[in-house]
Amino acid sequence: MHLASSLSASLPAWLLGELDDLPAVLPTLEDRMDLVNALADRNWREGSGGPFAAIVVDATTGALVSAGVNVVLASGLSSMHAEVTTLSLAQTALGRWDLGAEGADLELVVNWRPCVMCYGATMWSGVRSLVVAGEGPLLEELTKFDEGPVVADWAAQFEARGIRVSIGTRHDEAVAVFAAYGDSDSIVYNARGAVD
Template identity: 65%
Template sequence: MAIRAFGAELPTWVDDEVAAARAGLGSDEGRMRLLNRLAERNIAEGSGGPFSALAVRSGSGEVVAAGVNLVLASGLSSMHAEVVTISLAQARLGTWDLGALDDPLELWVNWRPCAMCYGATLWSGVRGLVVAGDGPELEALTGFDEGPMRGDWAQQLEARGVRVRVGVLTDEAVAVFERYGADPDVTVYNARTSSGV
């Protein structure tokens, strides 16, 4: 029998967390604190890895969509936080180009994108990407393999019209990854090791 549909469902607790943080979402720190809280809760709920994202209108600051990594909950390797959030924003707004709006969207993430989400960010049309950090800490602390990212990834996005900002509450994001990596019961869902074995 052919399978003709697939998908993932965002847990209702994500909406609860966004609503609880609403008063602080007008500031950079408030948005990143929400992302770190979503990542932490995603671990506790067992939905996926310690990753979260927001789609935000660049002018008004309205949060259009929030998402978390749903790889474990959905069984779909593509359900990273960025892909989930971009997809929710596109479905809500009825467009594949999130940069062609009167108030274009930017993507907020609790670390720099992996190889897949880098492409998803570019093709979504968002006009900005804000990340907590972009160094080797994530992979070193969690064991995740983020893929063959270019060293000049941010410059490549900038050259294609996506403003990149790095360094909002970096230490708080790293603390989430430290707790994740220290837990012997978490799942690191790399399909292959970095050596290709």
């Protein structure tokens, strides 16, 4: 067997075709989450991955730095969650692994509290703020995804590291996306099956 020496993931064709049409500036948290929820809903309907999307913006100006979706199914890579994809695209665009370098105040906007993997990826990315539509077990109940053992004080842990957290922007709209996904026959790609 030949050992792999590289890996690759890309945004799905449907999003690649729309990148140039995304707003260059998203001035409010609601504008930002509206885009995230729209991308998340389209993503699962297109079969690229789960109902998850994220963007990185300049927290002050709202300038869009990157947009991404969950591409686990499209890439065949279990780590290609929306947060990992979007943070990686921002790091590639800016040419640095630390998104907080040079005084940058970048913000990750995602349609739910990060899973256990994305929790670490977000914390170590250098973003200075995190905006989520919601938190808690409702996502798992609606979608049957296993989000892993996220610590109870997850938001406080971000805050302790200088990362501002905002919870609740467009909560109901995010829940509607998850409910539609849960009612569909889409693949829930937990390793060895869903968690009860």
